[in-house]
Amino acid sequence: MNICPVCGYPDLNEPAYDGTPGLHPGSLEICTCCGFQFGFHDDDRHITFEQWRNQWIAGGMHWDSGDSEPPPDWDPKKQLLNIDIMLP
Numbered sequence: 001m002n003i004c005p006v007c008g009y010p011d012l013n014e015p016a017y018d019g020t021p022g023l024h025p026g027s028l029e030i031c032t033c034c035g036f037q038f039g040f041h042d043d044d045r046h047i048t049f050e051q052w053r054n055q056w057i058a059g060g061m062h063w064d065s066g067d068s069e070p071p072p073d074w075d076p077k078k079q080l081l082n083i084d085i086m087l088p
């Protein structure tokens, strides 16, 4: 599973970041779920996972900003448990 570190989406096409110690190259993949682009929004825009996540949660946890249909059994709260975020 390649889990999005922002929203916990577990089906990224590739790991969000290369695991090489000392390096932090993002895949530049855009998470289909929350829209975060690894290596761009953090490295270039200096937005943290937490900032993006909080914004996504505050905005109603929309899949793909509402641009496409989520998977049929998609549950954003359950998905966040993948990264140990538990919402009330």
Ligand SMILES: [Zn+2]
Binding pocket: 004, 005, 006, 007, 008, 009, 031, 032, 033, 034, 035, 036
């Ligand atoms: Zn995501």
